[in-house]
Amino acid sequence: MKKEITFRLNRKDYTIEVDPGARMIDVLRDQLNLRGTKEGCGVGECGACTVVIDGKAVTSCLVSAAQMDGRDIMTVEGLSETEIGSILQKCFIQYGAVQCGYCTPGMLMSAYALLLHNDNPTREEIRDAIAGNLCRCTGYVQILDSIEKARDEYLAKA
Numbered sequence: 001m002k003k004e005i006t007f008r009l010n011r012k013d014y015t016i017e018v019d020p021g022a023r024m025i026d027v028l029r030d031q032l033n034l035r036g037t038k039e040g041c042g043v044g045e046c047g048a049c050t051v052v053i054d055g056k057a058v059t060s061c062l063v064s065a066a067q068m069d070g071r072d073i074m075t076v077e078g079l080s081e082t083e084i085g086s087i088l089q090k091c092f093i094q095y096g097a098v099q100c101g102y103c104t105p106g107m108l109m110s111a112y113a114l115l116l117h118n119d120n121p122t123r124e125e126i127r128d129a130i131a132g133n134l135c136r137c138t139g140y141v142q143i144l145d146s147i148e149k150a151r152d153e154y155l156a157k158a
């Protein structure tokens, strides 16, 4: 049976009907047509599907549609509307953090969640924040560098 859920997504309010057992990633991609969130492993291990729920980075392949009810959700589509997100996106491109791009939305969301709560993280803290996000292309150095640059730019503006 369908269930009505209400949530905030990328700063807009939504009320939609879902199959409560459906996965959040499918609601985002198939029902709401937000295809920036990627599916890799489907079992919580690659981080490609990472979104931010109530300020925390979460793998959306492990969240049910019912668990979206009442939450404040940010996906990669909403990032450019935020100051931290737009700086992160610019730095990822500028400092070579994007190769095939499959991991990029999830990486950006994990970095965004980190900078939301800690505007001056160390490289170690950045490394920890993206530990659940796998990248097959970059070797991670450019990603860490890009997040550091974004941190510095964000701090300089604050």
Ligand code: FES
Pocket (backbone or CB within 6 Å): 038, 039, 040, 041, 042, 043, 044, 045, 046, 047, 048, 049, 050, 059, 060, 061, 062
């Ligand atoms: S697709 Fe969700 S963690 Fe890999």
Ligand code: FES
Pocket (backbone or CB within 6 Å): 097, 098, 099, 100, 101, 102, 103, 104, 134, 135, 136, 137, 138
């Ligand atoms: S850029 Fe290809 S998986 Fe990260």
